[in-house]
Amino acid sequence: MTSTLHRPPVRDLLDRLFAAADRDRPVDVGAATALERADALADVYMPVSRSGGELLYALVRATRPATVVEFGTSFGISTLHLAAAVRDNGSGHVHGSELSAAKVRAARENLAAADLADVVTVHEGDALETLAGIGGPIGLVLLDGWKELCLPVLRLLEPRLAPGALVVADDVSFPTMADYLAHVRDPANGYVSVEFPVEDGMEISCRA
Structure with a gap:
């Protein structure tokens, strides 16, 4: 059985988005705040x-998972x-958070184009505020926003x-992820954690 991920329109849309992301160029935002960085990088994909x-x-x-939470849509x-994946599971909902x-x-338009908007809510604003009201239990978390957050x-x-629950963090090779990795790799904090070798690294942590 072919998954939703590999059928048009999702496959074709992802091909276009990844191609656009490949054209990203570094942007120096200096010591800007999170909101200033979000505005300065509004055209940069960072997928x-x-x-x-x-x-x-x-x-x-x-x-x-019945509830998936994403930081950094x-x-x-x-x-x-x-x-x-939620669509193919037949149940569940994704809650995304994005500051820009x-x-x-753009994310909402892409989800609509893929006919997946009904299984996702993209919350606009500071994740520490927008995700505070998401009810549990949360089964999977993706952390791919500003690394210090x-x-x-x-x-x-x-x-x-x-x-x-699984917690997946992207770009764990970045120095700014050191405090995060120290937290999830310390058994006293209740996780079993392993790095997965995907480009800049993904840390997969199970809430044990």
């Missing part, structure tokens, strides 16, 4: 890798993988994580 997206799809299919490339208003509009967002969500 998960193709293999990272496939991994996210497989994890959602395998674990069948951007143009919705990772969201499309999560939503396709322009990217929120990944640990605060995780701590916000921890009381609502289901036993056995």
Whole structure:
């Protein structure tokens, strides 16, 4: 059986989005605030890798979470993988969070074009505020927003994580992820955690 992920319109849309992302160029935002960075990078995709997206799809299919939370929706490339898995599972909902208003509009348009908008809610604004009201139990979390905020967002969500929930963090090779990795790799904090070799690295942590 062919999955939603590999059927048009999702496959063709992802091909176009990844091609556009390949044309991204670095933008120096200096010591800007999170909102200033979001505005300055409103045209920059910063997506998960193709293999990272496939991994996210497989994890959602395998674990069948009722609630998926994503920090850092951007143009919705990772969201499309999560939503396709939820659709193929036949149940569940994805809650995304994105600070850039322009990217929120683009992500919603992409989800509508893929006919997946009904299984996703993209929340606009500061994730520490927009995700505070998401009800549990949360079965899977993707952390792919500003790296210095990944640990605060995780701590916000921890009381609502289901036993056995998966937390996936992207770009863990970045120095700014050091505090996050120290947290999830310390058994005293309740995780079993392993790095998965996908481009800049994904950390997969099980809430044990």
